[in-house]
Amino acid sequence: MYHTLKTPLLAAALCTATLLNAQNMDSQYASWPAYTGNDLELLVDNSGTHFTLWSPKADAAEVLIYDTDRNTPPIDTLRMKIGDNGTWRASVPKKLYGKFYTFVVTVGGKRLAPTPGIWAKAVGTNGERAAIIDFATTNPKGWAQDKGPKIDKINDAVIYEMHHRDFSVHPSSGIVHKGKFLALTEPATKSPEGLATGIDHLKELGVTHVHILPSYDYNSVDESNLPSNQYNWGYDPYNYNAPEGSYSTDPANPQTRIKEMKEMVKALHDAGIGVVMDVVYNHTANNDDSNFSLTAPGYFYRHRPDGSYSDASGCGNETASERQMMSDFIVNSVKYWAGEYHIDGFRFDLMAIHDIETMNRVAAELKIINPSIFVYGEGWTAGDSPLPVDKRALKENVDKMTGIAVFSDDIRDAVKGHYSNASDRGFATGKPGNEETVKIGIVASTAHPQVDYSKGNNSKFPYAGAPTEIINYVSCHDDLSLTDKLAASMPGSTEAERQRAARLAQTIVFTSQGTPFMFAGEEVFRGKKGVHNSYKSPDSVNAIDWSLKAKNKEQFNYYKELIELRKAHPAFRMATAKEIAENIVFDNVKTPNVVSYTIRNNAGGDNWRDIKIVFNGSDKPYETKIARGNWTVVARDGKIKASGLDTFTGGKITVEPASALILARE
Numbered sequence: 090m091y092h093t094l095k096t097p098l099l100a101a102a103l104c105t106a107t108l109l110n111a112q113n114m115d116s117q118y119a120s121w122p123a124y125t126g127n128d129l130e131l132l133v134d135n136s137g138t139h140f141t142l143w144s145p146k147a148d149a150a151e152v153l154i155y156d157t158d159r160n161t162p163p164i165d166t167l168r169m170k171i172g173d174n175g176t177w178r179a180s181v182p183k184k185l186y187g188k189f190y191t192f193v194v195t196v197g198g199k200r201l202a203p204t205p206g207i208w209a210k211a212v213g214t215n216g217e218r219a220a221i222i223d224f225a226t227t228n229p230k231g232w233a234q235d236k237g238p239k240i241d242k243i244n245d246a247v248i249y250e251m252h253h254r255d256f257s258v259h260p261s262s263g264i265v266h267k268g269k270f271l272a273l274t275e276p277a278t279k280s281p282e283g284l285a286t287g288i289d290h291l292k293e294l295g296v297t298h299v300h301i302l303p304s305y306d307y308n309s310v311d312e313s314n315l316p317s318n319q320y321n322w323g324y325d326p327y328n329y330n331a332p333e334g335s336y337s338t339d340p341a342n343p344q345t346r347i348k349e350m351k352e353m354v355k356a357l358h359d360a361g362i363g364v365v366m367d368v369v370y371n372h373t374a375n376n377d378d379s380n381f382s383l384t385a386p387g388y389f390y391r392h393r394p395d396g397s398y399s400d401a402s403g404c405g406n407e408t409a410s411e412r413q414m415m416s417d418f419i420v421n422s423v424k425y426w427a428g429e430y431h432i433d434g435f436r437f438d439l440m441a442i443h444d445i446e447t448m449n450r451v452a453a454e455l456k457i458i459n460p461s462i463f464v465y466g467e468g469w470t471a472g473d474s475p476l477p478v479d480k481r482a483l484k485e486n487v488d489k490m491t492g493i494a495v496f497s498d499d500i501r502d503a504v505k506g507h508y509s510n511a512s513d514r515g516f517a518t519g520k521p522g523n524e525e526t527v528k529i530g531i532v533a534s535t536a537h538p539q540v541d542y543s544k545g546n547n548s549k550f551p552y553a554g555a556p557t558e559i560i561n562y563v564s565c566h567d568d569l570s571l572t573d574k575l576a577a578s579m580p581g582s583t584e585a586e587r588q589r590a591a592r593l594a595q596t597i598v599f600t601s602q603g604t605p606f607m608f609a610g611e612e613v614f615r616g617k618k619g620v621h622n623s624y625k626s627p628d629s630v631n632a633i634d635w636s637l638k639a640k641n642k643e644q645f646n647y648y649k650e651l652i653e654l655r656k657a658h659p660a661f662r663m664a665t666a667k668e669i670a671e672n673i674v675f676d677n678v679k680t681p682n683v684v685s686y687t688i689r690n691n692a693g694g695d696n697w698r699d700i701k702i703v704f705n706g707s708d709k710p711y712e713t714k715i716a717r718g719n720w721t722v723v724a725r726d727g728k729i730k731a732s733g734l735d736t737f738t739g740g741k742i743t744v745e746p747a748s749a750l751i752l753a754r755e
């Protein structure tokens with residue numbers, strides 16, 4: 090969510106004056122003891138059920154035990170005793186499976202509202218109460234052997250960003266469990282025209298990873314009233330360590346959401362597809378009523394000098410990852426999802442609200458669990474923060490992080506036009522002046538002798554130390570979809586012309602170094618009816634109509650071949666900045682809206698010695714000369730085939746308007 094590009098220097102100037110006061114205000118928290126045990130919240134063992142809560146400034150703490158997930162009085166109240174390092178503890182000498190609980194903390198003489206705690210791993214309806222369950226009962230058959238795809242480096246991935254409801258809720262999906270985790274477990278589903286939908290569609294398209302929009306328990310959709318069909322992206326976290334109930338078939342049963350999410354992961358893994366989770370630790374849905382605030386008021390958030398919540402998220406608050414218990418919370422939470430749910434990657438929302446050190450911990454500790462796990466995030470904030478700029482996990486600081494990638498707004502805006510100005514065009518739609526920024530995208534924001542960063546639209550220096558630090562994209566759930574952006578910026582155009590522009594745009598993304606990322610449904614040319622911030626728009630705006638797959642068959646085939654091309658050729662997926670600088674040579678082109686380059690030397694161990702790529706984003710044909718040789722024509726005039734469309738022996742060749750030319754030779 091969000092996409093504001095904060096200029097670091099400006100942000101630094103803005104916040105320097107207030108920084109000292111804010112630090113004084115928040116410095117009290119540094120002296121709070123931290124607890125590093127792994128038994129926070131709940132532990133069930135042969136000696137019974139044990140509750141542990143961290144709340145160093147509490148006067149008292151209780152556990153309320155209930156028979157049901159909501160609307161019933163407690164059947165028991167346990168007074169917690171002071172433990173070590175700011176903890177409170179209570180135990181019952183039996184396994185309380187099937188019961189629910191909340192904590193109630195008294196601070197400064199005030200008894201706060203009940204909370205399921207910050208570490209609830211199972212919850213009932215609307216996440217109001219935590220549940221005591223036996224996790225062994227939630228594992229699908231074969232779970233112990235379940236594994237995601239092995240991947241050596243992030244830019245070997247092809248990422249498909251998807252919302253559960255967008256993907257399956259439309260009647261044309263032919264899917265039974267519409268809008269649910271289980272939608273992705275249904276094989277052989279078809280559109281009315283008989284084409285594959287659901288998981289079979291993903292296999293056919295060839296993406297390596299699905300990135301699911303927030304799937305932890307979020308706040309906005311009323312799980313007690315699912316027939317009302319509410320829609321939300323889910324960037325309003327409530328319980329970070331339990332799945333969202335509205336994506337399950339029974340939110341009241343705490344096992345169901347867990348089991349069904351695991352079944353989804355397993356079905357995708359069985360199809361060879363990894364699962365990336367969108368995580369939003371940067372803010373919570375509520376302020377004083379959040380589980381953080383009801384557990385240890387103040388500690389988990391940053392504040393302004395006047396004591397109010399600071400708001401780098403643009404959502405009313407921001408968390409304080411520079412404090413040990415918040416940093417630990419983030420690290421342990423992603424480790425938990427990786428371990429319990431076999432998640433293969435994490436996308437950090439507004440990552441620059443977090444500190445660099447925490448993000449480095451996240452990446453390092455996940456790699457220990459599974460070396461194939463990767464992490465990427467939005468390297469910006471949505472507003473100013475008390476966290477000093479040099480500590481923020483910003484795009485510009487990506488090279489201070491290890492194993493973390495950031496979204497490239499450089500390539501995004503250069504190719505299609507500015508994200509927030511609907512009518513603005515980009516390189517692929519004929520606007521000159523974006524050529525150098527397209528080149529920055531091609532080399533994944535690494536240093537290259539032929540790329541002049543002073544001419545870059547967004548970033549003025551090569552901020553990436555390696556192509557594995559960059560996620561390339563032209564659209565995501567935020568802002569206008571590519572389909573809508575093209576409609577808004579190409580008035581009077583035909584749909585065929587817009588599809589052609591979309592192909593050129595995605596060809597730039599998928600042949601660039603770095604990791605390609607696409608918004609679900611663009612392969613069938615889905616739009617969002619021109620709604621840019623569709624976070625709570627109805628299904629009629631957000632759902633993918635799968636009849637588009639037959640209507641836009643050529644578009645789908647283009648994406649499929651483009652993905653196949655990338656996966657078959659390591660030259661598009663080089664590992665280091667040095668390799669890119671040595672193997673990519675740009676042609677000296679004076680024509681506006683044309684970028685022409687060669688990938689040489691069997692780059693990355695490719696069987697192709699040379700790959701010649703010309704992008705023509707103008708409305709005029711561009712003529713170029715190709716060296717004599719036995720060339721395979723891979724892409725030309727809006728068509729592409731990974732195994733080759735045609736052959737060419739060199740000489741003059743025309744690159745048609747709004748198209749990519751790709752030639753290769755061994």
Ligand code: CA
Nearest residue numbers: 306307308334
């Ligand atoms: Ca929820």
